[in-house]
Amino acid sequence: MSGWIAVAAADDLEAEDVLGVSVGGRDYALYRAPDGTLSASQGFCSHEAALLADGFVVGTAIECPRHQGRFDIRTGAALNAPACVALRMYPAKEEAGQIWLNLGDTP
Numbered sequence: 001m002s003g004w005i006a007v008a009a010a011d012d013l014e015a016e017d018v019l020g021v022s023v024g025g026r027d028y029a030l031y032r033a034p035d036g037t038l039s040a041s042q043g044f045c046s047h048e049a050a051l052l053a054d055g056f057v058v059g060t061a062i063e064c065p066r067h068q069g070r071f072d073i074r075t076g077a078a079l080n081a082p083a084c085v086a087l088r089m090y091p092a093k094e095e096a097g098q099i100w101l102n103l104g105d106t107p
Helices: none
Strands: 006-008 015-025 026-033 037-042 057-059 061-063 069-070 092-095 099-102
Touching: 006 015, 006 026, 015 057, 026 099, 037 092
Parallel strands: none
Antiparallel strands: 006 099, 015 026, 026 037, 057 061, 061 069, 092 099
């Protein structure tokens, strides 16, 4: 799978929120920062594979629902224990009322 794929309606993701999407059997998390900036990451926490869409966004961080580890939604960096491995991030954009995700060469 490669290139840009429309994954959600732009109106489905409000500021300071997370939305889970599945593409090709893989889960991803879409985020909108308080300033409206859009970003996307792998769908599961790198600590214990909790679904990040079940967490919540605080400013520019996503908090994992399982052990409250936090990640920067702009860079994927782990911000506090128990999270210590960064999230894989993917390019995301908003165009024509849709959120688009670029999965590159993801199999």
